[in-house]
Amino acid sequence: MIQHLLDGILVGSILSLGAIGLTMVMHILRFANFSHAELLSIGAYVALVFDKMFKVTMPLMANEIGPLSMTWALILSIIVSMVFTAASAVLFDRLVFRRVREKGEELSMVFASFGLSLIVRNLIGLIFGLSTKLYSKDIVFATVLSRDPLLVVKLDQLATFTITLVLMLVIHIVLSRTTFGYSLRAVGENPELAQVNGINLQRTLIVVWIIGGGLAAVAGVFYGLNNQINPMIGRDLVLPVFAATIVGGIGSVYGALLGGIIVGLASNLALSILPSGYSPSVPFIIILAVLLIRPNGLFGEARA
Amino acid sequence: MPEIALEVRNIIAGYVPDLPILRGVSIKVKSGSLNVVIGPNGAGKSTLIKAIVGLVSISEGHVLLRGKEMYGIKPHLIASYGISYVPQIDNIFRTLTVRQNLELALRSSGKNANKRLTELLEKFPILSGKLKEKAGALSGGQRQFLAVAMALSTYPDIILMDEPSAGLAPKAAQEILEMLRDLTNSGVSILLIEQNVNQALRLADYCYILAEGRNQVDGKASELLNNSIVGEIYLGGKRLRAGA
Amino acid sequence: MIGILSYIVFFTTVASILAIAVLGLNLQWGNTGLFNGGVVAFFGAGAYGTLLLGGTPQPDHIAGFELFYPIALIGGMAVAGILAWLVGILTLKMRHDYLAISTFGVAVAFENLMRNAEWLGGGAKGLRGFERPFRESLGDGFLYNLIFLIVVLLCLLGTYRFLETLVSSPFGRQLRAIREDEKAARSLGKSPARIRLTAFVTGSVIMGLAGGLYGTFYAFVSPQDVLPTLTFQIWAMLIVGGAGNNKGAVLGAFLIWAAWTFSGWALSRFAPVEAQLYTGSIQYVLIGLVIVTMLLWRPQGLLPERLVVSQSGLS
Numbered sequence: 001m002i003q004h005l006l007d008g009i010l011v012g013s014i015l016s017l018g019a020i021g022l023t024m025v026m027h028i029l030r031f032a033n034f035s036h037a038e039l040l041s042i043g044a045y046v047a048l049v050f051d052k053m054f055k056v057t058m059p060l061m062a063n064e065i066g067p068l069s070m071t072w073a074l075i076l077s078i079i080v081s082m083v084f085t086a087a088s089a090v091l092f093d094r095l096v097f098r099r100v101r102e103k104g105e106e107l108s109m110v111f112a113s114f115g116l117s118l119i120v121r122n123l124i125g126l127i128f129g130l131s132t133k134l135y136s137k138d139i140v141f142a143t144v145l146s147r148d149p150l151l152v153v154k155l156d157q158l159a160t161f162t163i164t165l166v167l168m169l170v171i172h173i174v175l176s177r178t179t180f181g182y183s184l185r186a187v188g189e190n191p192e193l194a195q196v197n198g199i200n201l202q203r204t205l206i207v208v209w210i211i212g213g214g215l216a217a218v219a220g221v222f223y224g225l226n227n228q229i230n231p232m233i234g235r236d237l238v239l240p241v242f243a244a245t246i247v248g249g250i251g252s253v254y255g256a257l258l259g260g261i262i263v264g265l266a267s268n269l270a271l272s273i274l275p276s277g278y279s280p281s282v283p284f285i286i287i288l289a290v291l292l293i294r295p296n297g298l299f300g301e302a303r304a
Numbered sequence: 305m306p307e308i309a310l311e312v313r314n315i316i317a318g319y320v321p322d323l324p325i326l327r328g329v330s331i332k333v334k335s336g337s338l339n340v341v342i343g344p345n346g347a348g349k350s351t352l353i354k355a356i357v358g359l360v361s362i363s364e365g366h367v368l369l370r371g372k373e374m375y376g377i378k379p380h381l382i383a384s385y386g387i388s389y390v391p392q393i394d395n396i397f398r399t400l401t402v403r404q405n406l407e408l409a410l411r412s413s414g415k416n417a418n419k420r421l422t423e424l425l426e427k428f429p430i431l432s433g434k435l436k437e438k439a440g441a442l443s444g445g446q447r448q449f450l451a452v453a454m455a456l457s458t459y460p461d462i463i464l465m466d467e468p469s470a471g472l473a474p475k476a477a478q479e480i481l482e483m484l485r486d487l488t489n490s491g492v493s494i495l496l497i498e499q500n501v502n503q504a505l506r507l508a509d510y511c512y513i514l515a516e517g518r519n520q521v522d523g524k525a526s527e528l529l530n531n532s533i534v535g536e537i538y539l540g541g542k543r544l545r546a547g548a
Numbered sequence: 549m550i551g552i553l554s555y556i557v558f559f560t561t562v563a564s565i566l567a568i569a570v571l572g573l574n575l576q577w578g579n580t581g582l583f584n585g586g587v588v589a590f591f592g593a594g595a596y597g598t599l600l601l602g603g604t605p606q607p608d609h610i611a612g613f614e615l616f617y618p619i620a621l622i623g624g625m626a627v628a629g630i631l632a633w634l635v636g637i638l639t640l641k642m643r644h645d646y647l648a649i650s651t652f653g654v655a656v657a658f659e660n661l662m663r664n665a666e667w668l669g670g671g672a673k674g675l676r677g678f679e680r681p682f683r684e685s686l687g688d689g690f691l692y693n694l695i696f697l698i699v700v701l702l703c704l705l706g707t708y709r710f711l712e713t714l715v716s717s718p719f720g721r722q723l724r725a726i727r728e729d730e731k732a733a734r735s736l737g738k739s740p741a742r743i744r745l746t747a748f749v750t751g752s753v754i755m756g757l758a759g760g761l762y763g764t765f766y767a768f769v770s771p772q773d774v775l776p777t778l779t780f781q782i783w784a785m786l787i788v789g790g791a792g793n794n795k796g797a798v799l800g801a802f803l804i805w806a807a808w809t810f811s812g813w814a815l816s817r818f819a820p821v822e823a824q825l826y827t828g829s830i831q832y833v834l835i836g837l838v839i840v841t842m843l844l845w846r847p848q849g850l851l852p853e854r855l856v857v858s859q860s861g862l863s
Contacts, residue, residue: 034648115839122833182397182408186397197408238652281660287650
């Protein structure tokens with residue numbers, strides 16, 4: 001039971017990172033972006049490519065960091081992947097979503113995101129192949145935290161969780177103490193008033209895509225690190241990440257953080273009750289529950 | 305400062321291209337004057353102000369800021385040209401604290417931000433005790449003062465306000481209107497929409513009456529105040545017949 | 549010769565069945581502005597419902613009531629309708645992207661349930677035990693397929709007629725009013741939420757009809773038939789054909805189905821052996837491109853919505 005809790009928090013923190021960008025975009029642009037989850041996939045694969053490259057060109061970087069299976073090369077690759085994925089997010093908006101908006105078809109952005117996700121997901125499959133891949137072929141042994149009850153955790157998992165917490169802290173500081181953070185929240189609450197106060201909406205939007213893309217890259221790599229890398233990462237994570245945003249309340253970054261953890265916990269706890277085949281349905285049940293009990297989520301507000 | 309700080313020439317504007325709300329409205333705001341726009345509901349008063357700051361699209365006509373054409377310029381840029389706008393509702397950020405609201409408004413002030421914040425708090429003492437509270441938790445009157453403070457924070461030359469005294473107790477309403485009157489003495493030009501016509505006309509220089517998206521009557525505020533027909537129609541609350 | 553004819557009958561049957569589903573989606577999206585991200589769930593509900601009600605009892609799952617076929621078909625449609633009603637009650641009053649996500653989730657859950665719940669629908673093996681109606685009298689050959697095609701075409705025509713009448717009726721006006729401006733619609737005195745729900749359920753029932761016919765045609769349904777792919781295909785059909793236009797919906801169905809089957813055939817015929825594994829991916833990329841390019845180039849579709857001139861005096 002506690003093992004499930006531990007695993008749940010771990011999985012949840014990955015979902016949280018993925019959900020932050022999504023909740024901001026959903027709130028400001030008012031559309032459910034079904035292609036956001038593909039950014040996690042892109043992040044994972046780009047990091048894979050650079051990881052291999054760095055290992056070959058800079059053999060020293062291939063050394064593992066302490067007891068982790070993560071290498072310095074991977075850390076560097078994550079940073080490169082964040083840049084690349086952020087750029088992809090901005091590019092997708094520029095090429096597709098903005099043009100759809102300019103045609104006056106806001107509602108159509110959802111379809112466009114469906115179509116885009118199909119393209120990205122299957123292109124990844126075509127380029128990289130359909131088989132699963134791993135960052136490191138080394139077997140990682142789990143550390144036993146306690147024998148009774150039996151609690152095991154992989155040090156990689158602890159590392160990813162710690163990095164996630166650090167990122168969350170950084171985001172919190174930016175949002176609560178910098179005028180830049182205020183401007184992000186302002187745009188989310190009232191875009192017209194924000195513009196009237198001198199905030200450049202277009203530029204803020206690009207920043208939102210960049211942040212969302214960057215965080216998604218980290219989430220994708222962590223997901224790949226703790227599970228495996230395959231082209232269906234996006235497809236598998238679409239519903240859980242949406243569930244995280246809905247639980248937390250669309251537009252609330254703190255909500256996304258908390259929502260991800262809750263979805264992760266709930267999904268893992270459900271595994272102890274339901275047969276594992278049903279796990280894809282759990283996020284949906286969570287969404288239903290939220291809609292029944294508290295439709296605006298934990299911190300969401302009905303938008304003006 | 306040129307004589308005409310802000311001019312609107314015959315604009316046709318609306319939220320949807322085929323459905324104009326303003327059908328040829330013209331306004332002139334002299335530098336350092338307090339101007340009031342009044343009229344029945346649906347006249348297009350709020351739309352007029354939104355069109356000036358770029359939030360509503362103009363299909364025909366011109367908006368000239370100190371003689372410079374404002375067509376096609378984005379709202380956030382227009383704001384940087386020294387125009388401040390206070391909407392009627394949703395005019396503060398409820399989820400941010402009072403201090404955060406003010407700091408946001410002061411973003412473009414750079415090094416002067418702290419100094420200006422102190423000055424603002426002196427002008428609006430009611431806000432200094434509430435800096436850490438979320439703006440949404442303030443009372444209606446306090447929110448209104450915050451909205452005005454945010455508008456004044458950038459030391460604008462031109463201020464546009466949509467019913468600044470709405471929902472305020474008469475004393476607070478008078479305070480704000482008098483504050484605006486004082487500002488015009490230092491050269492700031494002000495355009496107000498007001499339902500509180502009596503109070504506004506007593507302090508204003510010039511008044512425009514709009515109805516059905518068009519200019520109806522305009523003139524010196526003191527003359528309109530004494531004009532019995534206008535008095536009957538607007539100050540007594542009677543409505544103008546459609547068409548003009 | 550019979551071979552080509554046979555294929556044409558087969559193709560037209562499936563395309564017509566899908567066209568019925570697209571018509572249902574058109575009512576929801578084109579007329580009412582509702583985003584159904586889980587079309588396949590209602591389609592599948594109709595398929596599974598019809599087969600369970602009309603099939604023979606099987607040892608490993610429930611139902612198999614052997615109902616008279618038309619009743620079984622209506623039953624399947626009812627299942628789709630009930631599912632839609634449940635989903636609609638919860639989500640229609642929320643912002644439209646909640647509907648998108650929830651319906652998408654319904655589809656994921658539906659496929660997941662059908663794949664795992666053997667007692668319900670046979671699990672991954674699929675649902676057997678259903679005999680195509682009148683099989684004994686008409687046999688299994690070309691004649692049967694032809695008659696079935698005629699039945700399907702009649703259903704398609706009937707659905708088309710029904711929807712065209714609906715669109716030009718006062719109810720249709722209300723739908724359009726809600727789609728354009730909810731506040732104005734509310735001033736008409738009707739409850740927008742109730743009207744939306746009606747449109748959503750009706751559209752889903754129509755999708756259920758399509759699903760029921762589909763299951764009948766193959767006399768078999770499995771979780772493989774209710775994958776999200778079908779939702780994307782039906783969306784592409786509507787986007788290409790023209791949202792808001794029933795003729796466009798049917799046109800889109802035939803065009804996209806033709807493109808899909810053709811690309812499938814061309815890839816399996818001409819692609820090298822090593823690439824055969826990837827033909828699916830290529831098809832998905834193509835359909836994604838179709839959706840995106842249509843939205844960027846001609847979002848109103850090939851046959852745009854005809855503006856219905858209202859006589860009510862509302863301008």
